Amino acid sequence: MTALRPERESGADPYGGAGEQGTSDARRPYEAPGAFGEGRPGAEAYPTAGEAYHEPPAARAYQAAGEPYAAAREPYPGTEAPYTVPPYGTAPEPSAPPRYEPPADDETVALRVAGPPGGSRPASGASASPGRAAPAPHGRAARRKAARGRHGRHGGTARPGTPGPGDARESEESRPLSRVEARRRARARKPSAGVIASRVIGELFITTGVLMLLFVTYQLWWTNVRAHAQADQAASSLQDDWANGKRNPGTFEPGQGFALLHIPKLDVVVPIAEGISSKGVLDRGMVGHYGSEPLKTAMPEDKTGNFGLAGHRNTHGEPFRYINRLSPGDAIVVETQDTYFVYKMASMLPVTSPSNISVLDPVPRGSGFTGPGRYITLTTCTPEFTSKYRLIVWGKMVEERPRSKGKPDALVN
Template identity: 80%
Template sequence: MPEPPPGPRRADRSSSPSPEHEGRAARRKAAKRRHGRRGGSHKAGEGAAASSEPEAPLSRTEARRRARARKPSPAVMLSRAIGEVFITTGVLMLLFVTYQLWWTNVRAQAQAGKEASNLQNEWASGKRNPGAFEPGQGFALLHIPRLDVVVPIAEGISSKRVLDRGMVGHYAEGALKTAMPDARTGNFGLAGHRNTHGEPFRYINRLEPGDPIVVETQDTFYVYKMASMLPVTSPSNVSVLDPIPKGSGFTKPGRYITLTTCTPEFTSKYRLIVWGKMVEERPRSKGKPDALVN
């Protein structure tokens, strides 16, 4: 049987790849497809690997430069210091206001209450006080029923000994000396805080003509009726304490009472004055006056 021509045989071998060749091509295509699907993750992995590599050590110059860059500038440090000063100042001011408006009242009211209790105990026990009193010594009680005020009266107007302890003070020294309630004529002058330290005279501006003001001593109740008010005057106007006080409306000698305090509230720029005229002198043996009973 004759052999086939050599030409066609060679052509058949080149056009029909071997199974081994086809297998390699298929594997390459499959690898390409897998590479396309996983390319992103390979890149991410490569980036993570790159980022995890340790950085090269910095030179001294570069390290100092970076340290200076991290350090706050003088302007930033100054602004921080100013802010801290403002905060500290604000806290201190808040504490001071709390002390002035709250704690001084608590303390002074406790001190005044103790002094009033001591006075009443002495009177009940029959212990008699001398006619002249030492500076700071309590000797009477002031009642202002309309304002629900009951406060001790002490000799003198010292802030430390009298006023800051929640009491009202009797003008009893030097050119400001005024009469006592039992004097046949004269002006019984009293001073008291309007704000802080017990603030016994805070609302005396609310008094109206005819309102009773009662001074209670060991032996006697002295009842005054509010007569007039001077809303604003200078602290140097001491004529309001005269035996016939100027501006009160009184024109002849009598038995008067004068209450003085600061105004406007929370300042000491001016003085507020209230005057009263005695209408009754009642021995304690006859009981309380109507002003303290009704």
């Protein structure tokens, strides 16, 4: 609080004078004699109030000589040495070397501390000299790292004394944990029962899918590869035995090959074995003969009867895959050790029950045949990749040709 002070009287001079009404002859401080240097050497160069200004003789001499005026060439009153000021138009001498301006960076044109021209980076552990900025880091990665250290991770300016996110994380990780915190963190890292159950279920689904894919690959591809190899081996062995005279016509053992089936339209050549066993005959890529009771059928050389055959339509060699494409008149040839038996396709039953064994009768029911004859019946599953129903194809013998006379026209053409 400012102290109280008496107000000045009206007309009083604040400097101690009497003012206009005062009778004192005291002057104001700036009016005292010698306030502006009266009586000093060169005081005539500084006029008092009301006097005209006169240039000093030195100035007039310089003007006469054509030199620029320099008031500082004359000594300032009261000084011992003159203060020299360069003439007008003369550039002052540089007191410091010019500041180095680095070229614009390709990466950024923002402000940054520039290093001295031609300078080198300070050695590791050396501190920069006082008052001199440290050189900019070299390389894009170094500059980004330095920017993160100065402005934080997201470019914001960090307050002095304020710990950043990295500092807080490091301090939290470095401090020792109590038992409660350690147990809590261990429980948090341990997966819950729901997570474990979901993982187990997912692995089961993946395993099941892989197994199903492998099974489908096995059924549709590998079984055919293996069955074709076994059927080719059986056909080669049968033809070798015929050439060497080791086989004689007659009764054959289950699984024993005794003939070859040719379907020229479908490009099928497959061995015929005794029996319709899946493992012993059909799964090995061969065609099986219904030769056992209650499904016993005739042999090709019999004078009358129905020669019944069964084969896979899909997988395991699939010899009857496309017999539904046969048309009436297409050739079906059975080759034995001594004879070629040529049949012509007569009719087809697209769908029937697996229990309909009347299709194997000596005069097959539904075939269109009206009396005894020499017939052939081909049976397989339908639709494809299922065994719910049966597909039946019938044929009638039209030629019996000994092997000594060569192949029939159906195999030659």
